[in-house]
Amino acid sequence: MSDLPLTFAKVSYAVGATPILRDVDLVVRAGAPTFIIGPNGSGKSTLLRLAMGLIAPTSGAIDWNGSRDPAPRRRAIVFQHPVLLRRSVAANLIYALDQAGVEKSKQDRRCTQLLDLVGLIDLASRPARRLSGGERQKLAFARALARSPELLILDEPTASLDPSATLALEQLIAKAARDGIKILIASHDLGQVRRLAGEIVFLHRGRVLESAAMKDFFEQPRTAQASAFLRGDLISEE
Ligand SMILES: Nc1ncnc2c1ncn2[C@@H]1O[C@H](COP(=O)(O)OP(=O)(O)OP(=O)(O)O)[C@@H](O)[C@H]1O
Numbered sequence: 604m605s606d607l608p609l610t611f612a613k614v615s616y617a618v619g620a621t622p623i624l625r626d627v628d629l630v631v632r633a634g635a636p637t638f639i640i641g642p643n644g645s646g647k648s649t650l651l652r653l654a655m656g657l658i659a660p661t662s663g664a665i666d667w668n669g670s671r672d673p674a675p676r677r678r679a680i681v682f683q684h685p686v687l688l689r690r691s692v693a694a695n696l697i698y699a700l701d702q703a704g705v706e707k708s709k710q711d712r713r714c715t716q717l718l719d720l721v722g723l724i725d726l727a728s729r730p731a732r733r734l735s736g737g738e739r740q741k742l743a744f745a746r747a748l749a750r751s752p753e754l755l756i757l758d759e760p761t762a763s764l765d766p767s768a769t770l771a772l773e774q775l776i777a778k779a780a781r782d783g784i785k786i787l788i789a790s791h792d793l794g795q796v797r798r799l800a801g802e803i804v805f806l807h808r809g810r811v812l813e814s815a816a817m818k819d820f821f822e823q824p825r826t827a828q829a830s831a832f833l834r835g836d837l838i839s840e841e
C-alpha cells in the first residue's frame with residue numbers, strides 16, 4: 604500500500620481562534636524533493652506535522668493515496684531536534700527496526716547497513732545522547748530509513764549544522780531521492796533548495812502563495828512576498 608500521492612484539499616489548521624494554516628491545497632507526488640519554504644512562523648512545521656498525520660486539520664481534508672486514515676503506512680518524519688533514546692547508537696536503530704516490524708534475524712544486518720550508509724559505523728556503541736548535532740541528525744535519518752519509507756518528511760534537518768555536516772546530510776537526502784524515496788522538506792537554506800529541490804511550495808502567513816518548479820520560482824517569483832523573501836535571504840547570505 605502506498606502513501607502517495609499525498610493530497611491536501613482546502614486544509615486549514617487553527618489553535619483556538621488563531622489560524623495557523625489557511626485553505627492549503629497541495630498534491631505531493633513521487634519525484635524530486637518538494638521543499639516547503641517561507642519566513643519563520645509561516646506554518647512550515649505545522650504543514651509537515653499534518654502531512655505526517657500527527658495532527659488533524661481543523662477543516663478540509665488530507666488523504667494518502669485516497670485513504671484518510673492517518674496511521675502511517677510508508678512514511679517517516681525527522682524533526683529538527685530529534686529525540687534519541689538513552690542507549691547506544693546501534694540500540695537506537697535496532698529499536699526502530701523492531702518497531703518497523705523487521706524480523707529479529709535481519710535486524711543486525713540492516714542496522715550495520717544503515718550505520719554504514721550514514722557514516723556512523725565507528726560510533727555504533729557510543730551513547731546516542733553524546734553525539735554531536737550532525738551525528739544526531741545522521742542517526743535520526745537512519746532511524747527514519749529503518750521504516751523503509753516511501754515518503755520521508757524532514758523539518759529543517761541541517762538548520763544547526765556546519766557546512767561539512769550539511770553537505771554530508773544533503774548527500775544522504777540526494778541518495779534517498781535517487782533511490783525513489785519522496786522527500787518533503789522544510790528548509791531555510793536557499794543554497795540547499797537550489798541544490799536539491801524539484802518543486803517549491805512557498806508559505807506566507809499560513810497560506811500557500813506559490814507552488815512551482817524550483818527554477819521557475821527562483822527566476823520568476825509571482826508574488827511580491829516571494830520576491831522579498833528571496834531578496835532578503837540572498838542579501839543576508841552575503
Ligand atoms: N500548538 C500551537 N499553539 C499556538 N500556536 C502555534 C501552535 N503551533 C504553531 N503555532 C504558531 O503557528 C505559527 C506557525 O508555526 P510553525 O512552527 O508551523 O512555523 P514554521 O514556519 O515552521 O516556523 P520556523 O521557520 O520558525 O520553524 C507560529 O506563529 C506558531 O507560533
Ligand SMILES: [Mg+2]
Nearest residue numbers: 647648649789
Ligand atoms: Mg518550523
